[in-house]
Amino acid sequence: MDEGNIISILKKHELRVTDCRRDVLHYFIDSGHALSTRELEETFGQYDRVTLYRTLNAFTEKGVIHSIPDSSGFARYGACHDTCGPGTHRHDHVHFKCEECGKIECIPSEQVPMVNLPGYTISESNLILAGTCEACNTLPQQSVSQ
Ligand SMILES: [Zn+2]
Numbered sequence: 001m002d003e004g005n006i007i008s009i010l011k012k013h014e015l016r017v018t019d020c021r022r023d024v025l026h027y028f029i030d031s032g033h034a035l036s037t038r039e040l041e042e043t044f045g046q047y048d049r050v051t052l053y054r055t056l057n058a059f060t061e062k063g064v065i066h067s068i069p070d071s072s073g074f075a076r077y078g079a080c081h082d083t084c085g086p087g088t089h090r091h092d093h094v095h096f097k098c099e100e101c102g103k104i105e106c107i108p109s110e111q112v113p114m115v116n117l118p119g120y121t122i123s124e125s126n127l128i129l130a131g132t133c134e135a136c137n138t139l140p141q142q143s144v145s146q
């Protein structure tokens with residue numbers, strides 16, 4: 001994706017363009033899978049952590065990325081699609097965690113099933129499926145490594 005597109009996505013989501021925001025968004029779009037804060041910290045060592053975390057918070061608020069619950073203790077984020085904007089996230093897709101390579105992917109084609117709970121108001125629902133991802137399933141066993 002070229003720089004012009006990255007900048008227009010930031011503007012569309014009411015975000016001022018900074019080097020950090022531009023670089024992080026670029027990385028999200030190119031990577032194609034959910035990213036953990038640890039991975040982002042390692043990749044963007046040139047930015048201090050506060051700047052990086054502020055960028056992630058701003059992206060989450062403005063509907064550029066969404067956080068994905070994960071038991072590893074590191075927050076993970078996936079890129080949003082055109083349906084999300086400032087203050088609104090419109091997606092309830094499931095996530096898949098690969099036990100072989102550790103990647104978490106958004107599965108936009110599959111929705112979290114609706115649960116009807118009379119008397120309760122549901123504001124959020126999450127479903128994480130675990131197993132072996134498509135890429136790992138097609139690799140010969142010995143070349144799969146952490
Ligand atoms: Zn979203």
Ligand SMILES: [Zn+2]
Nearest residue numbers: 098101133136
């Ligand atoms: Zn995998």
Ligand SMILES: [Zn+2]
Nearest residue numbers: 078095106107
């Ligand atoms: Zn997702």
